[in-house]
Amino acid sequence: MSRRSRSRMWIGAALAMLMSSFAPVPAAAQADSGGGRCSGGYVAITFDDGPTALTGDYLKALRDAGNIRATFFVTGSLASASPDGTRRIAAAGHRIGNHSYTHPNLVALDAATAFAELRDTSRVVRAQTGRAPSLFRPPFGSTDARTRQDAARLGMTEVIWTADTVDWSGIPAETIVANALTVKAGGIILLHDGLPATLEAIPGIVRGLAERKQCAGRIVYSEEPVQAWPGLTFHAKAARW
DSSP states (O other): OOHHHHHHHHHHHHHHHHHHTTSOOOHHHHHHSTTOTTTTOEEEEEEEEEOOTTHHHHHHHHHHTTSOOOEEEEOHHHHHHOHHHHHHHHHTTOEEEEOOSSOOOGGGSOHHHHHHHHHHHHHHHHHHHSSOOSEEOOGGGOOOHHHHHHHHHTTOEEOOOSEEOOGGGOOOHHHHHHHHTTOOTTOEEEEETTOHHHHHHHHHHHHHHHHTTOEEOEEEEEEEEEEEETTEEEEEEEEOO
């Protein structure tokens, strides 16, 4: 190889190294490189019992808090009555789960009626968004082997929760925030759609998670059982979107 050729190769390699040093780092790498904003792990923010008249305000609050994505477990009857609400949830990039059709205690129903509660809700969500839900949350967290089997027949993973905010009880926003922030990495926060105090609590929850370097994540299947409370386990956890 001639001296001129070697010189050209050296110059080309040097330029390539120089240009690579200015290459943009992917956003995900910036966020999660050692000590990054999500180094404390991921938690799932979930809302039950929608869509409601406040769903649009919830979506705005999540967007304003940093384009936070959550999972909305909708009831089929409300989704049927408010198809625009369901579509807005999906269009905003949030995940939609099945929360039964009329919010009954599924364990207390006969087999056919209990299955119809799940099946009909999945049909409504699919008709409105083009995609059937892959996640299911039983009302009141009341479940048994039959309920889990019904969900599995419809291609859904059962999701309970690990941090109950008790927001339905009329407590103030600051207490809802404190309850939500008991969540551990990989955990799932239970909130409800349609409650003004919960809407008010959203920025505080997101801010509190950020201070702990925890990020909102999506719900995935967990091989290891997760304890909701003594005597009840499920197989779902939060992970990176």
